[in-house]
Amino acid sequence: MSAAPLAVVMPCFNEAARLPLLLADLAAAPAGLLAELVVVDGGSRDGTPQLARLGGAQVIHSQASRGWQLQRGVAATTAPWLLLLHVDARLQPGWPEALQRAMAAPAAAWAFDLAVQGPGLPLRLLEFAVRLRSQLRQLPYGDQGLLLPRALLERAGGIPPLPLMEDLLLIQRLQRLAPIRRLGCSLQVNGRRWQRQGVLATTWRNARLRQAWRRGMSPQQLADRYYGSAGAKPLISPECG
Template identity: 75%
Template sequence: MKAPALAVVIPARSESTRLPLLLADLAGAPAAWSLELTVVDGGSRDGTARIARLAGARLIASEPSRGRQLALGITATTAPWLLLLHADARLQPGWSAALERAMAQPEAAWAFDLQVEGTGLGLRLLEQAVRLRSQLRQLPYGDQGLLLPRSLLERAGGMPEIPLMEDLLLIQRLQPLAAIRRLGCPLRVHGRRWQRHGVLGTAWRNAALRRAWRQGLSAEQLAQRYYG
């Protein structure tokens, strides 16, 4: 049997509404990729686990900790390339071609351009700001997805097994090792966080969490603040 070329790891918790859409997107991947699909469920209380099984994904149970969930999924896979996606994401037209171009350049890591569901100037300005941050500072966050060679992740010390800020810590470890580039393709995410707190409120809240992280607050304390 041909070895899988790309492992997709999705941490999920109670995402029975959104996960099927992402899994349907991934079903359109080129057959030549030999996709290795893993969903790591963090104690869902809905049909998330059943949906993952029905879609043919490997299902792994975990405590609800995104970093731990990602680490478990990565360890369970073997493909030389990894694609890390949040369960509420939606792949957009052209995504597979963008990944193919990126996987021809194994010296870098890659992230999608953030696209938030919803209307309004605030969301469009947010997307532009994230694009600039990713382009100029090489600082994407986890909701943009991350494509990288397994060998690069290993050189960076693996996935941080913490419940929050695992994406920021991983990017900080990757930056001295390789370029972190834009795929040039959007990844659409659910707008619920921005709808709940507003664009400015969400930005302020996230900035406060990052500031507390830099000041030494533990990831566990930050997760309690974030998830309540």
């Protein structure tokens, strides 16, 4: 099939060490797959915007809030399909074919399987648990990437402009409208958070944050709790677990 035009939107903040790797992955896409490549920078001071431009991306400047950045990036594109990615991710072999198969299928949202960089049984168990959650509950989180038709995102009300939990709220809205399926291809994320804090401790903390959100705590309060102070690390969210 002829691939549907695709816009890739990536929020970032001080990711000069990792963004070029993801841009290199995207540069390997076959002709006709990627129509637009947008990086939405939240005030980086490490040269991230300059590197993004060198990698062929359009750069948009925004306040450092991932939900707001994603919303700004989507608004700057026109392609009928959207791929939302975190910039500390690496696309794995076979990703273009997986996206093309998904775009040829009946309307749905799609997420990658999570692969966490680093050795050790705890990380492999984490990957397995995320895969089960995505398969059985249709509940991927933002660091698994999200591929979806623009029309479906618009029906869901767009990206929630929240400082935290924007991915979970969006998935909950999408679940009411269409299936959320696995792409059958992995997306590798940086394992520094789990290695530094431990898989169990990180998973427990993230679960408590999600529970507080479901009980009605405001996204800003959650962000303050998670980051320690408002906006301290605006692009790391409590995912996976």
